[in-house]
Amino acid sequence: AYLELAGVAVMKNAAKIFSERGYRTRVLGAAYRNYNHVAELIGGNVIHTIPYKWQVRYNGSDMPIKETTTIPPDPEMIKVLKENFEDFVKAYEPDGMKPEEFDMFGPTRRTLRQFIGGYESLLAIIRDLMIPNPDIE
Numbered sequence: 001a002y003l004e005l006a007g008v009a010v011m012k013n014a015a016k017i018f019s020e021r022g023y024r025t026r027v028l029g030a031a032y033r034n035y036n037h038v039a040e041l042i043g044g045n046v047i048h049t050i051p052y053k054w055q056v057r058y059n060g061s062d063m064p065i066k067e068t069t070t071i072p073p074d075p076e077m078i079k080v081l082k083e084n085f086e087d088f089v090k091a092y093e094p095d096g097m098k099p100e101e102f103d104m105f106g107p108t109r110r111t112l113r114q115f116i117g118g119y120e121s122l123l124a125i126i127r128d129l130m131i132p133n134p135d136i137e
Contacts, residue, residue: 002077002080002081003081004033004034004036005036005040005073005077006081006085006088007031007037008036008037008040008041008073009073009077009078009081009092010088010091010092011027011029011041011046011069012040012041012069012070012071012072012073013073013092014027015027015044015045015046015069015070016070017094018045019044019045026045026046026047027045027046027047028046028047028048028049029041029046029047029048029049030049030111030114030115031110031111031114032050032051032054035057035061035063037054038050038054038058038063039063039068040068040069040071041068041069042065042066042067042068042069043066043067043068043069043070044067044069044070046069078092087105087106087107090105091105091107
């Protein structure tokens, strides 16, 4: 269960740091893969990019709508994740990476590739509407 909550812990910590430092920008959540990716991040100054499939699931659930973003993660979970996953330390700790390392960080690259892939899929749909393929008509 700890692995499923690693991203939640990182996002909660980032939101806490942003708030403490008075940053005007917000933390953006992406890559929803289980119920807790929203249930544990309700409220706070965060933005969600919830895929349609997950939005339908959340809307149909009995998930209580209450502030959860500011509830700290289990300290034992943080300890275990830090001891076993270097990428968790890099993402969780405020000084886990230098800014110039962000672009090469595996999770960053995966997320950017997923966003770009989604954008390219949308462009393909628009292109087919604007210029239908004459071989398919």
